[in-house]
Amino acid sequence: MAESGTTERADASTADATSGPVRYELCGQVAVLTIARPEARNALSSDVLRGLSGGLDRAENDADVRAVVLTGGPRIFASGADIRELRATTPAEYLQSERLAAWQRFARFPKPAVAAVAGYVLGGGCELAMTCDLVVAADTAVLGQPEIRLGIIPGAGGTQRWARVAGRFRAAELVLAGRTVDAWTAQAMGLVNRVVPAERVVEAGVAMAATLTAHSPVALRLGKAALRASEELPMSGGLDHERALLGTLLSTEDHLEGIDAFLEKRPARFTGR
Amino acid sequence: MSSAVTSIALADPGEGHRLSHQACEELRSRLRTAAREAPGCLLIDVEAAAWHQGPEFPPPGLDGGSDVSQAAVAGNFHALIEQLFSFAAPVLVTLDGPVSGFGLALALAADLRFATPRATFSLGSPASAAALLGGTSWLLTRAVGSATFAHLVWTGTALEADAARERGLLSSVSPAAGTEARALAERLAALPGVTTSAIKRALTSRQRPDLAATLDYESWLVGVATSQDG
Numbered sequence: 475m476a477e478s479g480t481t482e483r484a485d486a487s488t489a490d491a492t493s494g495p496v497r498y499e500l501c502g503q504v505a506v507l508t509i510a511r512p513e514a515r516n517a518l519s520s521d522v523l524r525g526l527s528g529g530l531d532r533a534e535n536d537a538d539v540r541a542v543v544l545t546g547g548p549r550i551f552a553s554g555a556d557i558r559e560l561r562a563t564t565p566a567e568y569l570q571s572e573r574l575a576a577w578q579r580f581a582r583f584p585k586p587a588v589a590a591v592a593g594y595v596l597g598g599g600c601e602l603a604m605t606c607d608l609v610v611a612a613d614t615a616v617l618g619q620p621e622i623r624l625g626i627i628p629g630a631g632g633t634q635r636w637a638r639v640a641g642r643f644r645a646a647e648l649v650l651a652g653r654t655v656d657a658w659t660a661q662a663m664g665l666v667n668r669v670v671p672a673e674r675v676v677e678a679g680v681a682m683a684a685t686l687t688a689h690s691p692v693a694l695r696l697g698k699a700a701l702r703a704s705e706e707l708p709m710s711g712g713l714d715h716e717r718a719l720l721g722t723l724l725s726t727e728d729h730l731e732g733i734d735a736f737l738e739k740r741p742a743r744f745t746g747r
Numbered sequence: 748m749s750s751a752v753t754s755i756a757l758a759d760p761g762e763g764h765r766l767s768h769q770a771c772e773e774l775r776s777r778l779r780t781a782a783r784e785a786p787g788c789l790l791i792d793v794e795a796a797a798w799h800q801g802p803e804f805p806p807p808g809l810d811g812g813s814d815v816s817q818a819a820v821a822g823n824f825h826a827l828i829e830q831l832f833s834f835a836a837p838v839l840v841t842l843d844g845p846v847s848g849f850g851l852a853l854a855l856a857a858d859l860r861f862a863t864p865r866a867t868f869s870l871g872s873p874a875s876a877a878a879l880l881g882g883t884s885w886l887l888t889r890a891v892g893s894a895t896f897a898h899l900v901w902t903g904t905a906l907e908a909d910a911a912r913e914r915g916l917l918s919s920v921s922p923a924a925g926t927e928a929r930a931l932a933e934r935l936a937a938l939p940g941v942t943t944s945a946i947k948r949a950l951t952s953r954q955r956p957d958l959a960a961t962l963d964y965e966s967w968l969v970g971v972a973t974s975q976d977g
Contacts, residue, residue: 613964668963671967671970674967677817
């Protein structure tokens with residue numbers, strides 16, 4: 475059975491697809507990375523994290539790719555870390571593992587990233603979605619950080635990003651009480667941009683990413699950098715950073731093209747220079 | 748300072764043409780023109796079955812099937828609903844025939860509805876995605892409650908005008924609905940514009956995001972409901 479009209483459409487324009495736990499497909503200027511490990515509810519094993527990291531490397535190095543979509547398809551995004559792997563991991567191994575490097579890689583990805591999530595978006599799955607810039611959620615999505623039920627806490631940004639998105643007290647409901655929330659509630663909390671039917675979640679994610687690709691790649695990159703800096707810097711430092719990035723953009727061909735196109739009432743043709 | 752009433756008369760274009768993309772685009776254009784006139788009240792006179800969705804929504808895949816892609820639904824049907832719902836002045840509608848599917852959504856996006864006894868109200872068959880067009884789930888629930896929406900959508904029932912008035916769907920049922928609506932429109936248009944504007948904003952401004960979210964979600968649901976591989 476076809477997963478969705480979206481997936482079919484993505485397949486039709488796919489330039490390349492690889493096997494393994496993460497599929498890499500192209501849909502125009504959007505790279506779609508799909509976690510395909512249904513037998514384990516898309517648990518984020520080391521293989522999956524490696525696949526995602528490799529996919530992001532590939533998307534970053536391909537100048538024709540202007541945005542990415544991370545998804546697990548219309549049924550399930552990711553149920554969290556691979557618990558069996560985690561149980562066998564010692565503290566020393568954890569601190570030196572490629573898992574940590576993979577998570578740092580997700581957070582540093584410079585192009586716009588859209589998470590298209592459905593079903594379970596739990597633990598590391600939720601943290602993965604939060605490394606993206608925009609989140610499209612299926613009406614079936616269940617989001618949360620249930621690690622507390624296992625005697626642990628989130629370790630890939632869950633405590634920090636939930637608190638920044640939703641506030642510390644609402645974050646405590648997820649992190650300390652292990653509560654899960656549906657897509658509509660997550661939207662009200664600020665984590666989800668758009669809720670769509672599960673059957674269309676990948677299509678909607680690709681559509682959202684495609685709207686971004688019309689803009690200047692360099693402006694997108696620096697806009698993302700400025701937004702990310704807002705999570706790290708105090709206001710005065712953030713404003714300085716923003717001004718510096720705008721100054722950089724004022725030296726690009728794209729900014730001239732954007733302004734000329736606006737004045738001439740025509741679509742801009744951005745080249746990324 | 749008071750303003751005038753702007754009237755839009757919608758002729759029934761006949762079966763096969765009602766509530767088509769072209770009809771929606773024409774209404775959008777007329778609403779834009781009306782908005783530029785900044786009237787004190789907008790009166791829309793819907794002739795006969797002009798807002799009857801009925802057979803004018805054939806499923807995709809058939810000859811003449813509807814374009815129910817998300818972009819088409821959002822850019823055509825749902826953009827019209829948002830435009831009508833957001834109209835700056837009070838909007839009164841007179842109805843004189845069957846009102847169904849997307850036509851019911853249009854009627855509900857207005858502030859007040861006046862009908863003749865000939866008018867009936869339905870969402871159409873639950874087998875048709877027409878019931879999902881225009882945010883009727885939200886508009887009908889907002890106007891009269893979810894029980895009426897559930898009743899109409901699951902049973903396919905058409906409410907007679909008096910029953911619709913009893914449920915709160917209509918302000919009045921009368922053979923002279925047009926005259927009544929015109930009289931009220933003129934009274935409203937004679938009020939200070941700042942007052943009617945403030946009341947209108949109180950009625951709709953804060954609800955626009957909820958309507959927009961519903962329309963966005965349901966623009967995708969229409970595609971799901973009409974998919975051939977379901």
